[in-house]
Structure formats: C-alpha cells, structure tokens
Amino acid sequence: MKLAALTDGTEEAQVTGFAIDHRKVAPGTVFGAFEGARVNGEDFIEDAIRSGAIAVVARPGLTVEGATYIADENPRERFAQLAAKFFAPFPETSVAITGTNGKTSCVEMTRQLWRMAGFHAASIGTLGVTTADERVTTGLTTPDVVTFLSNVAGLAREGVTHLAFEASSHGLTQYRTEGLKVAAAAFTNLSRDHLDYHGDMAAYFTAKIRLFSEVLSTDGAAVVWADDPQSARVIDLVRERGNRLVTVGTQGETLRLVGRDPTLLGQGLTIEAKGQTYKVTLPLIGAYQAANALVSAGLVIATGGDVAATIANLARLQPVRGRLERAVIAKSGAPVYVDYAHTPDALEAAIAALKPHAGGKLIVVFGAGGDRDTGKRETMGQVAVQHADRVIVTDDNPRTEDARAIRCDVLKGARGAEEIGDRRAAIGAAVREAGPEDIVLIAGKGHEQGQIVGDLVLPFDDVTVARECAA
Ligand SMILES: CC(=O)N[C@H]1[C@@H](OP(=O)(O)OP(=O)(O)OC[C@H]2O[C@@H](n3ccc(=O)[nH]c3=O)[C@H](O)[C@@H]2O)O[C@H](CO)[C@@H](O)[C@@H]1O[C@H](C)C(=O)N[C@@H](C)C(=O)N[C@H](CCC(=O)O)C(=O)O
Ligand SMILES: Nc1ncnc2c1ncn2[C@@H]1O[C@H](COP(=O)(O)OP(=O)(O)OP(=O)(O)O)[C@@H](O)[C@H]1O
Ligand SMILES: N[C@H](CCC[C@H](N)C(=O)O)C(=O)O
Ligand SMILES: [Mg+2]
Secondary structure, three states: EEEEHHHOOOOOOOOEEEEOOOHHOOOOEEEEEEEEOOOEHHHHHHHHHHHHOOEEEOOOOOOOOOEEEOOOOOOOHHEEEEEEEEOOOOOOOOEEEEEEOOHHHHHHHHHHHHHHHOOOEEEEEOOOOOOOOOOOOOOOOOOOOHHHHHHHHHHOOOOOOEEEEEOOOOHHOOOOOOOOOOOOOOOOOOOOOHHHHHHHHHOOOOOOHHHHHEEEEEEEEEEOOOOOOHHHHHHHHHHHHHHEEEEEOOOOEEEEEEEOOOOOOOOOEEEEEEOOEEEEOOOOHHHHHHHHHHHHHHHHHHOOOOHHHHHHHHHHHOOOOOOOOEEEEEOOOOOEEEEOOOHHHHHHHHHHHHHHHHOEEEEEEEEOOOOOOOOHHHHHHHHHHOOOEEEEEOOOOOEOOHHHHHHHHHHOOOOEEEEOOOOHHHHHHHHHOOOOOOEEEEEEOOOOOOEEEEOEEEEEHHHHHHHHHHH
C-alpha cells in the first residue's frame, strides 16, 4: 500500500507496517509516537526515522524531519484508524465486552455459542487469541493496537467470520482496539479495580463507557447486564445515542432471568424472551457464570442468532479455564476450586458461587497483586472474612513490591485470617485442613502459569499445585 492511500496525499512510498515502539520500526513503517504513563514516545521520533519510519503519527506542534508528519490532537485514535486501513479486512462480525469482571468468560462463551451455531469464531483476551483449533497467548488482556489489528486480520485470513474480544479499561484508554467495526458491545458490571491507573471510579467508568459512546458502531447493538448498580447509566447513554439495546438479567427485558435453581454440577435457568419461557440446564455453577452466559447469549442474539437455539446451546457450554475450575478432590473428599477472582466483587461472587455447595467450611486462599491498585487489598480481606469460614492470605504476583507489605494490606481487612506467604504452602495447608464436607477456593491466579516476583516469572499453576498437594 502506498502512503498516499493513508494520507490522501501524493506520497509514493510503500507502507510496510505499523509500530508504536521505535525498537520495532523497519524501513517503510508508520510510527505512532504517544505520550505514555512511563515514558514519552515522542522522544523516539528521530530514532524511528533513522530506522526507516516513513511517517509519524503524533500530536501537532512537534518537529518531524525526514518523514511525513501526520499530526492529530488524538494521535492514538488516528493511528488506529490508519493501521486498520492497512491491516483490513477483518472478520465480518466483531463484538467487544467491557466491565470489571466477566470479560474473559464472556468472550469465551460467545465464541463457543457461535461455534455451536456453525460459525468459524475466535476470541481475543486474557487467555490469548483462541480459535477452535488453537490458543496463542499475547501477555496482555487487550494487546497493543498493532498486535491486535494484525491478529484480527490474521484470523480473517484463516476464515474466522465472528470475533469476540475483551475491551479492558487500559485498552480503551489507549485506543488499543480501535479501527474495526464493532457490531455489538457488552457491559458486564463495574466495581473497584485499576485505580492505580485511572485515579478514581469516575475516570474508570468514563474509560469503560467509551466503548458505548465512541467505539460501538452507530448501527450496532449494546448488550447490558441489567442487574448491576451502574447498568442504568450505561442504558441511559445507549438510549441517548440511539443504539439498539439488549438487556439481560433478572431486570433484563430481552432475556429475563426468572429462575435460577442450583444443582450439584450446574444450574437450571428459566429465561423469558419475546413472550416465551425457556428452560435450560447450564452445566456451570454460580450466579456469576449464569450472568456471563446470559450476556454471551445476548451478544449472539444481538448479532443475528436465533433466540431459542442460542438459549438451548447454553446447555453445552464448556467451563472457562481458571474460572471456578475444579482442580482436584482432596483425599478427604473436599473439592478444591481455582478461580481468577482478583477484585473484592469477584471474590464475593466466587465465594457466593461455592458456599451453597459446602456442607461444612469454605476455606479460601488468596492474595493481591503487586504494582496494582493498592486500595482494593483491604476490601478483599474484608470480603473474604465476611463470607468465608476460614481465610489464608498468601502471595499473588508481588512484582516489584515487598510481598509481606502486600499481605499486611490485605490482613488489615481480614481479621482472624492466617498468613502463609508461600503460595504452595498456603494451598497445602488448606487442602490438608479441609474435611469431607468442606470446599477449598484458591483465588486470584486462575489460568496464570507463573508467580511474578521482581522481574522473574517463576512457574506456578494453582491447579497443578492443588493436585500435588492433594496427592
Ligand atoms: C500501564 C499500561 O497500560 N502500560 C502499557 C502501555 O503504556 P503506555 O502507552 O503508557 O506506554 P509507556 O511505556 O509509557 O510508553 C509510551 C510509548 O513509548 C513507546 N516506547 C517506549 C519505550 C521505548 O524505548 N520506545 C518506545 O517507542 C511505547 O511503545 C509507547 O507507545 O503501552 C505498552 C505498549 O502497548 C504496554 O506494553 C504497557 O502495558 C504494560 C506492560 C502493562 O502492564 N499493562 C497492564 C496494566 C494492562 O494493560 N492491563 C490491562 C488490563 C488487565 C485486565 O484487567 O484485564 C490489559 O488490557 O491487559
Ligand atoms: N459477571 C460477574 N460478576 C461478578 N464476578 C464475576 C463475573 N464474572 C467473573 N467474575 C469473577 O471475576 C473473575 C475473573 O473473571 P473473568 O476472567 O471472566 O473477568 P475479566 O473481566 O476478564 O478479568 P480481567 O480484568 O482480569 O481480564 C472470575 O474468576 C470471578 O471470580
Ligand atoms: N489483568 C489483571 C490481572 C490480575 C491478576 C492477579 N493475579 C494479579 O496479579 O494482580 C491485572 O493485571 O491487574
Ligand atoms: Mg480478562
């Protein structure tokens, strides 16, 4: 592609690629120079041009010599639009999911439901880029814009027609998933997380809501979990903008959840839609998984799926890796679950999911991540001691922080909890202590494969460790 095709100018130079990191620039690259949280990408413009950049997308008022200067007040957005022109075509139908918790679960369930309907579907998010045949991890929930768009284009080349992706608040703020048409966008819920990056809840909400106010196609549909305290604000905005609205939940209009009957291995759901009543057995436990299943069904229906068939397909959903995953049954008979709860709300939801299944004690093992929102730690401690019967506070990715200090923050809210820093030892203690009527919940790491200590990623998998401790 000629540069002129992107600038509407006359430049003959051939564009070979896009980069937002000057170290990835090669001859023919369009370089995006952005101010970041850590460094200023504008400082690398000269270096990028020396490496062969033929155009630079950046704020107005900078000095750019030796390359075409594409100046824009919102350079990240402009860069995404240009990159999308370069990488297109994309899958016919793409949907995005935002919210504090449930994004990964929903992209995974949506992908599965589409596949059951016969489509070639994929998902992108915390678990990586997933198709029916393989899963490749990218390291971030929402990869950087170049990785994202090139992956999405790659999926289209493989024949993927339907894509569900996670729109994290970081991703939305940094325009990592812009440029392609979003046919439907979903909101799961909003609660405390990531305030280290966004500052306060208002800014965090604004970051998320941009998915509906700017990213969602004007002729697209918004799917909203209607039972969250913040849902009304999202619904108001959707109505104001005039997008089609699909609401789901006990207060939902499109898919109304009128009954939820937990069984040993799942739950019976009664759903009203378009005047009809449907009954289906979801093979997953916990109110939160029912919520995610409904949001996913909402997305599939919003993009043309048949209501009755989609609801019926919920009975065939496979579990999502690391979300209430039963790792092992201890010798005592106690089941040991692994869950990715790493916010106060998620921890409460995970405990609530398991509590009805415990005849005896619910024992929870968890910690909080380093270099992340410190304010959520004490609340996570409070939630744990309030809702579980026994609490062991341990380490979860201390990163560059002092692990003991993080535990101390959590313990401020968790009176009476035990502290066992070493995660393996903590899991071992919980598994040994659990009696036949008890349940163990290991929260915070879910699918993660490592414990991040300083710059090191030490191999660690909660499921494997739980099995080893139970052997
Ligand atoms: C806080 C954060 O989101 N940082 C991400 C982000 O940073 P930023 O734009 O603020 O970048 P910066 O490091 O200040 O650099 C500014 C610019 O200079 C460029 N640069 C930088 C250095 C250099 O030598 N040359 C150069 O060109 C950078 O590429 C960047 O464009 O842009 C980088 C490039 O895309 C990301 O790798 C980086 O993710 C870091 C590693 C990270 O840990 N992110 C986490 C917090 C994150 O994004 N998490 C979310 C949410 C998780 C969830 O709840 O699911 C996610 O979506 O994964
Ligand atoms: N709908 C929900 N309501 C409340 N809690 C939920 C919901 N869905 C998931 N959770 C909790 O959040 C955890 C993470 O779920 P999931 O990975 O689907 O969310 P996410 O939004 O992708 O998280 P991340 O921000 O890390 O990408 C689950 O393990 C569970 O404890
Ligand atoms: N996407 C989330 C994951 C947190 C998982 C938890 N194990 C931690 O390290 O805090 C984040 O980066 O904040
Ligand atoms: Mg996720």
